[in-house]
Amino acid sequence: MDATTPLHDCRDAFVEALQALAAEDNRIVAVCNDSVGSSKLGGFRDRWPERLINVGIAEQNMVGVGAGLANGSKVPFVCGASCFLSGRALEQIKTDIAYSEVNVKLCGMSAGMAYGELGPTHHSVEDFAWLRVLPGITIIAPADPAETRSAVRWAAGHHGAVFLRISRVGVPDILPPGHTFRPGKADQLCEGSDLTMIANGTLTHRALAAANLLRSEGVTARVLNMASVSPIDREAIVSAARETGVILTCEEHSVFGGLGSAVAEVVVQTAPVPMHIMGVPGIFAPTGSANFLLDEFGMSPTGIAEAARLLLKRKA
Amino acid sequence: MDLASLTETARRIRVSDLDTVFAAGAGHIGGEMSAIDILTSLYFGVLRIDPNNPTDPKRDRFVLSKGHTACALYATLAERGFIDRALLKTFLAPHSRLNGHPNRVKVPGVETNTGPLGHGLPVAVGMAKAAKLDRAEWRVYVLCGDGELQEGSNWEAAMAAAQFELDNLTLIVDHNRLQQGASVADTNALAPIATKFEAFGWATAEIDGHDFPQILSAVDQAAVVAGKPKCIVAHTHKGRGISFMEDRVEWHHRVPNRQQYEQARRELEGAA
Numbered sequence: 001m002d003a004t005t006p007l008h009d010c011r012d013a014f015v016e017a018l019q020a021l022a023a024e025d026n027r028i029v030a031v032c033n034d035s036v037g038s039s040k041l042g043g044f045r046d047r048w049p050e051r052l053i054n055v056g057i058a059e060q061n062m063v064g065v066g067a068g069l070a071n072g073s074k075v076p077f078v079c080g081a082s083c084f085l086s087g088r089a090l091e092q093i094k095t096d097i098a099y100s101e102v103n104v105k106l107c108g109m110s111a112g113m114a115y116g117e118l119g120p121t122h123h124s125v126e127d128f129a130w131l132r133v134l135p136g137i138t139i140i141a142p143a144d145p146a147e148t149r150s151a152v153r154w155a156a157g158h159h160g161a162v163f164l165r166i167s168r169v170g171v172p173d174i175l176p177p178g179h180t181f182r183p184g185k186a187d188q189l190c191e192g193s194d195l196t197m198i199a200n201g202t203l204t205h206r207a208l209a210a211a212n213l214l215r216s217e218g219v220t221a222r223v224l225n226m227a228s229v230s231p232i233d234r235e236a237i238v239s240a241a242r243e244t245g246v247i248l249t250c251e252e253h254s255v256f257g258g259l260g261s262a263v264a265e266v267v268v269q270t271a272p273v274p275m276h277i278m279g280v281p282g283i284f285a286p287t288g289s290a291n292f293l294l295d296e297f298g299m300s301p302t303g304i305a306e307a308a309r310l311l312l313k314r315k316a
Numbered sequence: 317m318d319l320a321s322l323t324e325t326a327r328r329i330r331v332s333d334l335d336t337v338f339a340a341g342a343g344h345i346g347g348e349m350s351a352i353d354i355l356t357s358l359y360f361g362v363l364r365i366d367p368n369n370p371t372d373p374k375r376d377r378f379v380l381s382k383g384h385t386a387c388a389l390y391a392t393l394a395e396r397g398f399i400d401r402a403l404l405k406t407f408l409a410p411h412s413r414l415n416g417h418p419n420r421v422k423v424p425g426v427e428t429n430t431g432p433l434g435h436g437l438p439v440a441v442g443m444a445k446a447a448k449l450d451r452a453e454w455r456v457y458v459l460c461g462d463g464e465l466q467e468g469s470n471w472e473a474a475m476a477a478a479q480f481e482l483d484n485l486t487l488i489v490d491h492n493r494l495q496q497g498a499s500v501a502d503t504n505a506l507a508p509i510a511t512k513f514e515a516f517g518w519a520t521a522e523i524d525g526h527d528f529p530q531i532l533s534a535v536d537q538a539a540v541v542a543g544k545p546k547c548i549v550a551h552t553h554k555g556r557g558i559s560f561m562e563d564r565v566e567w568h569h570r571v572p573n574r575q576q577y578e579q580a581r582r583e584l585e586g587a588a
Contacts (some may be wrong), residue, residue, distance in 0.1 A: 061438040061472035068442020070429055073373055096439055100429040101421050286501055
């Protein structure tokens with residue numbers, strides 16, 4: 001990736017896919033919390049005004065309404081800023097969605113630190129941790145537009161609860177246009193034998209860039225894009241541990257409870273190897289844009305490469 | 317169902333609830349007794365439901381938002397034929413389908429899992445909205461507690477229901493004036509409830525929640541105000557039907573001892 005690489009806001013791919021599906025299936029409805037603009041649902045509202053259900057600034061009700069719509073045979077895509085959707089309505093997500101086993105798609109928009117300078121109130125770097133412990137929710141953090149489109153399509157066809165984590169921070173195209181999302185399956189983006197990097201969302205392209213830096217030093221890194229945080233790809237993790245000996249994870253989420261933790265849970269119980277978990281280091285982020293903060297927390301390509309070098313020194 | 321049959325059915329459900337709570341050694345008997353006449357009216361006089369086809373898309377929906385009174389719902393579902401009466405004997409037993417709070421996956425006739433308060437009305441708003449989108453005839457009924465209205469999520473849902481003009485949605489408030497630890501008035505006084513809902517754009521009615529004709533006429537479709545959801549404030553008595561429990565806050569979730577159980581049984585049988 002250089003200065004000329006086009007970057008994409010994955011919300012655009014999200015709404016494009018959602019509208020294509022809604023045109024095919026009139027059970028699909030969108031539910032939002034006065035977030036028509038930030039969830040980019042203006043086009044959806046213009047085409048299907050009745051099927052855009054705006055409950056106002058009321059996330060607990062929004063999630064409950066989603067569950068009720070599913071009871072009435074609709075397929076609701078419940079959209080709101082991820083920080084409020086996952087945090088404010090967590091008990092509704094647990095009881096009305098997960099425990100009730102209903103067919104609702106929770107769409108956490110502008111997740112991670114996408115709201116940048118608005119600060120930690122608006123950051124959603126806890127959502128993997130909060131939702132990963134709830135049985136039955138498939139948690140997906142796509143890395144680019146192709147994966148976003150594919151994940152939305154998969155979610156619509158899957159009868160069950162899904163959490164789609166959609167960023168607004170620009171990302172390059174990574175996966176091929178016809179990419180197919182598979183729950184519980186990672187995509188190997190490049191092969192390597194010295195270490196494995198596992199990333200998702202906005203960190204996948206940064207991990208790839210770090211792998212390229214290392215390659216010039218003769219270090220080869222396997223890079224796995226692991227959009228499916230739950231279920232997790234145990235097979236790919238165990239293979240990575242056994243075949244490359246060390247694992248580095250990167251995510252736009254707290255280092256506690258997220259992708260790194262999910263990987264570590266598999267690693268320590270099946271094939272223990274040294275790991276390094278990169279993410280938001282257990283603090284409320286200082287003021288800054290998402291990209292500034294990712295760099296600040298050591299997740300620039302050079303920062304990730306440096307962490308990889310340190311991790312390699314711990315290799316048995 | 318005529319008045320005598322409703323009265324007898326409610327009496328049987330009360331006996332069944334008492335027996336089940338006594339056998340299990342746990343339950344929320346006070347709020348169950350206050351709700352049973354409303355449950356009986358809905359299940360035997362209002363809801364268009366079929367125990368042989370509990371997921372019929374065209375069925376009316378009932379949501380027990382005060383999920384801690386699950387035992388009364390189970391006793392009613394057994395009386396209505398949704399579950400086997402023998403299943404009540406498993407209430408709260410290890411691996412029983414009859415948990416302390418209702419579970420839609422395990423119990424036919426349950427529409428959504430409840431227990432934490434303030435969940436039923438938002439889900440019911442979604443159901444009623446789904447019916448509106450389909451221009452379907454089925455209706456949605458919710459029963460909540462009065463203390464439960466202290467949960468803010470109810471008022472989020474109340475705003476949305478009025479905004480969406482959900483005149484296919486009826487909320488019945490079991491206004492027994494007592495919550496777990498004290499009276500509602502001494503905790504977060506909510507009364508008068510009806511005027512609050514009116515201010516939120518709802519149609520309202522105040523009834524005696526133990527009077528079958530009043531309950532049935534308040535929920536009758538003829539009483540629907542076009543474009544408005546309806547809140548029925550049902551004035552009830554916690555522990556209704558068992559003299560030493562009536563209007564006593566400590567019977568929120570106390571379990572009768574053998575002597576109390578036998579007295580309660582005699583009183584309910586005497587009502588036959």
